[in-house]
Amino acid sequence: MDGDPVGGGCVIGGVGRFEVGPLPKSGGYVLVLDPWADETGSATVTVRQTG
Numbered sequence: 001m002d003g004d005p006v007g008g009g010c011v012i013g014g015v016g017r018f019e020v021g022p023l024p025k026s027g028g029y030v031l032v033l034d035p036w037a038d039e040t041g042s043a044t045v046t047v048r049q050t051g
Helices: none
Strands: 007-012 015-020
Touching: none
Parallel strands: none
Antiparallel strands: 007 015
């Protein structure tokens, strides 16, 4: 359903990952990064196709 989360994960100290099942080929996606508390910084996101 549109707007529902499809996956999640955790990154602590720059180490972690997000696991998501297959996504539909059509449509758009929104990636939300929500830092804990008032922390700020930067993020590099890599999207990989497996299989």
